[in-house]
Amino acid sequence: MSLYADDSKALESHPDWLQTYIDSPEKQKQLYRRTLIIVVISQIFGGAGLAAGITVGALIAQEMLGTDQFAGVPTALFTLGSAVAAYLVGRLSQRFGRRLGLAAGFLTGGIGAIGVVISALSNNILLLFASLLIYGAGTATNLQARYAGTDMASTKQRATAVSISMVSTTFGAVAGPNLVDVMGGFAVSIGVPALAGPFILAAVAFILAGLVLLVFLRPDPLLVANVIEAVKSREKEDLSIVNSNSTQRIERRGFIVGTTLMILTQMVMVGIMTMTPVHMRHHGHGLSEVGMVISIHVAFMYLPSFVTGILVDKIGRTAMAIASGATLLAAGVFAAIAPADSMLFLIIALALLGLGWNFGLICGTALIVDATHPTSRAKTQGTVDVLIALAGATGGALSGMVAAQSSFATLSLAGGFLSLLLLPVVVWSRYKKTNNG
Template structure:
């Protein structure tokens, strides 16, 4: 006699969801450390090795591009073998990239370092994919809150990460590593722990269980089908398209300004500890308030929260862009930049998940992360060119215009956020 699967909202599914959220949160903490340690120094290390401000902007581009390139393979693995396989692939890539980065710094090769940073971007791909994993078993109307809890868990690792860069550097040099190689070695360890947590703890797999509950357990999808189905779903779903646009614009604005802030602060005479503190507060803005953002998205609506996020991003660009050498003003701008990004990512991701049926989610979510990170990578290239040729202030102006246009469109169009049947 076969036992019927539990229904969504039943005690057994609720227990699995609680365990899933706990495992994903633990992986986010350790994975967040790995991502943040790498981001804290990558642009400065590339600048020191290359001597070029424009090339230093490629550090952020490399990690964002890596996250984009790994989004679809991770989505394909998740669609075929479950969330555990997709997340595992992303963290293995990040670990490998950290090892390559250590080698590149040891031989003073900035091209090899950029290649390593592309794979390090897998850490961001894994952390981004984890948020979607939190929604597979969410009851109706709770996607924002569950997703935001996993995003919030990254606070611990992401805030601590930049401040661990200096101690990790000193420890690495004491162990014989080249200067600035220690943080990347530490990041490799963090990604290894995140990989172990996911592989050992994410059982049962939430996507596989969700498909069993909805009778779509046979849905997998290869590479071409993943892309084809995702585009088809987006064309047929206005809410999904609007969510993807909001996510992409929020991420592009955040990455563009954040990637060039360390270089700007260095030019203004700020010390490494000051730069680390500014980035820590920025990352705190990205994650600390995410549960509040998720609750608002579920209660007030996704579109209003997205519009609020755009307004915060405009304010942040204005503050940072007009700060000059005033560190406190740059800090305030970067903090608002993080909160605006949180509104865009949490509300947009919840809106995207609720707009798409469970059997199509991995493909659409993977395409969303691909496009988001391609936009982010393009933004960092343009940001480096703008700062190099013009100024950090002009970068703030360009970002402000882009975000204002998106916010006005969302406020006026107000796309429907109804859940698919």
């Protein structure tokens, strides 16, 4: 039986603890703050877990397969796995709450990371691919956790809530790539191939993130938000309309713009990011230098989030969507013209790439939350993240092929110009809004 507001039995009576949240705006604010704290802690661990796949996933495949052409396959696999996980985590969250949905996703990702380590030990490419699919559950959950902070947020707090969650990811995500050499040395000391070292860190990090949510995310913010919304609707004597049409209660224009924005930014970011370590290794850069560039890239993916969230809430979704496209275009151009031996140019390119993605993700997330109703929000968010993950999988899979058949510069320029597709979508949304009054 569902615990949520669209369950008629759940609406007849509320446990005493739940009733206190319904009756007290102050308790609701306290839950909002508490939820953010728990999400922040889990995201610190989760960020460390997702960095492993970004940093050495392509290098493991390159080493096992002996060719660059399929170096993008690991990224494609764990992003494809994250697509399936995003769907399942969204459904689990809608039915049983954020706590169980997010905890299950992180714990599954930890199991996948353990599988990657075992595959490296046994040199088993099929096990590697299967494990990367499962590892994708952790990356999907790390992304979906940003929604938990918005469940109890007001309209003017939503982008800020997302940004706080994402800023906290920075600490783990930046530390992860910089620990490549350290974890590689640790792995070698216990008889594991060096490139598998970061996945040892990922396994521990994802499992800890899952346990933090499972133990401490109480009461469940989505449960409370759904019941509060249901009570408000009943007081307005339109609860039957909410229940019968909850899946239709999506503001289509905002939904389309938000989804398109996040899909395009994910595809561009993953495509260029995936081949950067391979490009650098081909031109004599060591693992520590690769780790530094990727860590700066990840820092710009998450660290500007707090400022980005404020900007999205203050100056508007449209302006930040345009800023995302312009920044990604600049990233593609910088990556294309960067001399292969220039760390500075590569750092600038990857920093811009992370920043453009940051603008797009936070702005798109706010648009999706604005456009959905609490009674169907979690499963809708899960569906959107499926599309984001599939876009990442496509970008990752094609990146190796494009770079192998042409060059890293061509790949970067293609990604930059792809981001320009955001502009007609934004123009269309403004045109529709004007014509609809």
